[in-house]
Amino acid sequence: MIAHDGRKVLNLQRLTAAAILACASTLAPVPGWATLPDPQKATVAPLVRAVTPGVVNIATRVVETVDNPLLQDPQFRQLFGIPDEAVRRETHAAGSGVIVDAERGYVLTNNHVIEKAAAIEVTTKDNRRFPADLIGRDPDTDIAVLRIKSDHLTPVPLGDSDRLEVGDFVLAIGNPFGLGQTVTSGIVSALGRTGLGIEGYEDFIQTDASINPGNSGGALVTLDGRLIGINTAILSRTGGNVGIGFAVPINMVRRVMDQIIAHGEVRRGRIGVAIQDLTPDLAEALGSRSGQGAVIGSIEPGSPAARAGLVKGDVVTAVDGIAIKSAVQLRNAIGLTPVGQEVELTHERKGSRATTRVRIEPGERTAAGRMGRP
Known part of the structure; x- marks a missing residue:
């Protein structure tokens, strides 16, 4: 679990x-x-003193509606004298965050720490407390960005x-x-x-x-x-x-x-391919000399990949010079590249290596709100 x-x-x-x-x-x-401290003293305290001012505590207040059809009925509440406040339930939670930009007050945290929060409060190591504004969040990577207004913040590089x-x-x-x-x-x-x-x-x-x-x-x-x-x-x-x-x-x-x-959000893109991991059997069948990569299983007609000349069976081994070891890694690389930007794909075709530039286009959201295939 x-x-x-x-x-x-x-x-x-x-x-x-x-x-x-x-x-x-x-x-x-x-x-x-x-x-650096004397190794005989066996301490990393100087490092801790330098970094910890940039790590903050995050407290959230979440107001939820009680999932009870009777309590949600105004006439039922009036009949039995149940106050409107009984329909709402308030909870509190705590998490952590990291200051990454002291000048603009940006703080990184997890999306699940601040999800559904009605109010967010950030407390620094020196016990200063600040209300935080949610700049945006990305459930697909579980990352959120907050902003606080304060002087004398210490970022973590x-x-x-x-x-x-x-x-x-x-x-x-x-x-x-x-x-x-x-x-x-x-x-x-x-x-x-x-x-x-x-x-x-x-x-x-x-x-x-x-x-x-x-x-x-x-x-x-x-x-x-x-x-x-x-x-x-x-x-x-x-x-x-x-x-x-x-x-x-x-x-x-x-x-x-x-x-x-x-x-205020992550705008994920796509190039219009279906991909899978390069297995030893696939490598042998495709004549690939690479031991790892992502195999293009199909290409959507008229997609950026099709216009760039990629074909079914191409093995993508790198994106912008960074080695690709799996289909998931290629999906991440494409999905996190800003829409409209070009990437350089290194790929193999029947044992021959080539590079192709492909422009990232907006992807279509699924019913769950997440992006589909790359």
Whole structure:
């Protein structure tokens, strides 16, 4: 079962802080962590002091209508003297967020943290409280962008999640159980996790850094103090934590955030293809020399892909120079590219490699409101 509130139970391998610092010593620190501590002291406190002011607590107030036909009947309420307020139910919840633009006051969090919220309040580490405006949200990636108005905010600088490797040390920072800001450590356990059924567009960083209820929307940072993921969910059969947590990679988040800031939503596009993973059998049948990629199974007549000269059986191996390992990764790359922009597809056809530029066109929304195939 996937717990959709960013939870995880501590399950570290007793990694020493000295080993963490040895890894960190090879990285360029961000401002505020100019000097690495003495490894003999076994601490990452200077890094924590530099980053944690950029991680905030988020409190929401949700007003819901009670799903009871009798209570929704005004004559029934009047007959039995039931006040109108009984029809509404107010709940409160807590989560986490990350300041990414101090000048404009932009804060990243999860969509499920603020979904249906009637009011959102952001509390900084120094206990300043601000009402937050919702700039926009994207359920398909579970990302939302808030804005607060304040001076003297501290942003967390963005990293490059494409450079992550399994085994990299990371810190998770958030507001578990509403207790206040908490920092935990771990490693990147896996990359590119998909098929979990959490969101429509999945490319998760898997980590064993301990995250718990309330950590949703919080920061996953590298030991050079850069944000490389937004903590989102855990894998659990009981609702308890089993040491497998997931974060949305910051490179995906950045593309979503840019569109939300520009349009208030993510405008996903398409090129008009149906795709599937490249399997060894398909590679042999198609004469492909690539061991991974996305196979074009069909092309819609008159679509951008058809106009660009792509054909059924082409194996897409890269988008704008970034290697494509699966059909899901190609779908993500196309779906998160702004409409009207061109992408360069590297593809194989009967063993020969070529590149083709394709323009992204608006996609048609499904009945659920999500975009269809790429």
